Amino acid sequence: MSEKLNKKTLDQNINKLELELQKLKSKKKNIRRKEIEHKKFVLGGLVAKYFSVDxxxxxxxxxxxxxxxxxxxxxxxxxxxxxxxxxxxxxxxx
CATH class of the missing domain: 1.20.5 (Single alpha-helices involved in coiled-coils or other helix-helix interfaces)
Structure with missing residues (x-):
C-alpha cells in the first residue's frame, strides 16, 4: 500500500515538474523573442541614425x-x- 502511495506521489511530483519545465521553456522562448525584437529595434534605430544623415x-x-x-x-x-x-x-x- 505504501509503495502505491509513494509511486502515486512520485508520479504527481513528476507531472508537476514536467508542467513547470514546460512553463519555463515557454518563458525562455518569450524572453528570447523579446531579446530579438529589442535587438531589431536597436539595430533599426542605429541604421536610421547613421544612414539618415545622408x-x-x-x-x-x-x-x-x-x-x-x-x-x-x-x-x-x-x-x-x-x-x-x-x-x-x-x-x-x-
Missing part, C-alpha cells in the same frame, strides 16, 4: 514648405467656405 536637408525643407503651402491653401479654402456659409445664414435671418 538625407539632403534641402529636400526635407522643400517637402515641409510644400506641405505648409498645401495646409495654408486648405485653411484659406475652409475659411472662405465658412465666411460664405455665414453670409448665407445671415441673409436667411434677415
Amino acid at each position: 538625407v539632403d536637408l534641402e529636400f526635407i525643407e522643400d517637402l515641409l514648405k510644400q506641405a505648409s503651402e498645401q495646409l495654408n491653401g486648405t485653411n484659406k479654402r475652409i475659411n472662405e467656405e465658412n465666411l460664405n456659409s455665414n453670409d448665407i445664414a445671415w441673409k436667411d435671418l434677415e
Whole structure:
C-alpha cells in the first residue's frame, strides 16, 4: 500500500515538474523573442541614425514648405467656405 502511495506521489511530483519545465521553456522562448525584437529595434534605430544623415536637408525643407503651402491653401479654402456659409445664414435671418 505504501509503495502505491509513494509511486502515486512520485508520479504527481513528476507531472508537476514536467508542467513547470514546460512553463519555463515557454518563458525562455518569450524572453528570447523579446531579446530579438529589442535587438531589431536597436539595430533599426542605429541604421536610421547613421544612414539618415545622408538625407539632403534641402529636400526635407522643400517637402515641409510644400506641405505648409498645401495646409495654408486648405485653411484659406475652409475659411472662405465658412465666411460664405455665414453670409448665407445671415441673409436667411434677415
